[in-house]
Amino acid sequence: xxxxxxxxxxxxxxxxxxxxxxxxxxxxxxxxxxxxxxxxxxxxxxxxxxxxxxxxxxxxxxxxxxxxxxxxxxxxxxxxxxxxxxxxxxxxxxxxxxxxxxxxxxxxxxxxxxxxxxxxxxxxxxxxxxxxxxxxxxxxxxxxxxxxxxxxxxxxxxxxxxxxxxxxxxxxxxxxxxxxxxxxxxxxxxxxxxxxxxxxxxxxxxxxxxxxxxxxxxxxxxxxxxxxxxxxxx
Numbered sequence: 001x002x003x004x005x006x007x008x009x010x011x012x013x014x015x016x017x018x019x020x021x022x023x024x025x026x027x028x029x030x031x032x033x034x035x036x037x038x039x040x041x042x043x044x045x046x047x048x049x050x051x052x053x054x055x056x057x058x059x060x061x062x063x064x065x066x067x068x069x070x071x072x073x074x075x076x077x078x079x080x081x082x083x084x085x086x087x088x089x090x091x092x093x094x095x096x097x098x099x100x101x102x103x104x105x106x107x108x109x110x111x112x113x114x115x116x117x118x119x120x121x122x123x124x125x126x127x128x129x130x131x132x133x134x135x136x137x138x139x140x141x142x143x144x145x146x147x148x149x150x151x152x153x154x155x156x157x158x159x160x161x162x163x164x165x166x167x168x169x170x171x172x173x174x175x176x177x178x179x180x181x182x183x184x185x186x187x188x189x190x191x192x193x194x195x196x197x198x199x200x201x202x203x204x205x206x207x208x209x210x211x212x213x214x215x216x217x218x219x220x221x222x223x224x225x226x227x228x229x230x231x232x233x234x
Contacts (some may be wrong), residue, residue, distance in 0.1 A: 001011035012046050013053035019044075020054060022073055022163040024063050026220040031076040034063060062161050079214055085162055086213070092155045093142065097198035100145030101190045109191055115141065116180075121149050123176035131176055132167045138183065140200070144191070147157050169212040182208060 010018075020040075023029040026209050027182075035058070040051045055072045058064040104112070115138045122131040155205040159166075169175055182205040189197035 008164060011048040011050070012044070013057070015056035016040065016044055016046070016050060016055050020058055021061075021063060022168065023059075024077075025164055025168050025217070027148065027217070029074055031074050033074045034070055035072045035074065035083065036227075039142065058097065060160070061164060063164065080214060082165060082217075083210060085158065085165075086206055086210035089155075089162055090156050090203045090210075091150065093139065093206055094199040094203040096143050096148075096151055096155055097145040097186065097202040098195045099148060099151070099192050100142050101195045101198040103147045104145035104190065108141060112138070112141055112145075112187055116183050119183065120180050123173075123180045126173050126176070128171050128176065130175075131179075132170050135166070135179070136163070137169065142186075145190075165213045166209060169216055172212070172216070175212055175229055179205075 020029070020035070035055055037048050037055070038053050040054075041048050042079065044051070055064065059072065060074060061067060064074050067073050078149075100108075115134055119131055119134050122134065139159065140156065143159075146152065160196070170179065174232045182201070185201040186198065186205060187199050188194075
């Protein structure tokens with residue numbers, strides 16, 4: 001997969017979403033801050049149309065909300081809230097993994113192995129963007145492998161909300177390699193049709209991701225506070 005042509009160029013709204021997501025998650029844009037269309041359009045050198053699209057996506061992911069007379073503002077996302085979302089995702093993925101261990105077709109199992117192999121190479125190369133994109137395919141395949149449409153819909157909906165946080169924690173090269181090791185356990189248990197093992201491996205994987213997000217977030221908050229102290233870098 002690494003030597004395939006590059007993925008399609010991102011739209012302007014996608015680029016804006018990525019920048020705003022990271023700024024919100026790492027605390028560069030504080031909760032309660034107003035996301036002004038005109039200012040953002042000027043910052044990125046675009047019209048207001050892609051900015052509106054980006055803000056709509058941010059609201060859909062729960063990172064911002066529209067308030068009367070104020071426009072779009074950044075929501076308060078506490079560590080507790082992040083933990084709750086990852087906990088719910090862990091239970092959904094664990095259930096999907098348990099069912100997938102027995103319900104996945106041979107072709108689905110082969111694709112899961114192939115995706116995992118590709119991701120190992122991406123982690124070694126430090127290709128965070130490609131890893132994140134393939135990681136989404138990897139987990140979606142496990143949802144689909146449960147062959148339960150209601151579980152699939154619920155898992156995909158929650159995954160969209162968590163996508164910015166999962167992407168955020170995968171920007172660290174060490175985390176990419178740990179993620180690969182955790183994926184190896186997931187793949188092994190599913191291929192072995194070990195329902196309990198797959199369930200446990202996926203739950204541990206999501207707990208690990210949550211811990212990484214919260215630690216990274218805390219370090220960023222500490223850095224931001226240090227910059228505000230006397231003698232700090234402004």
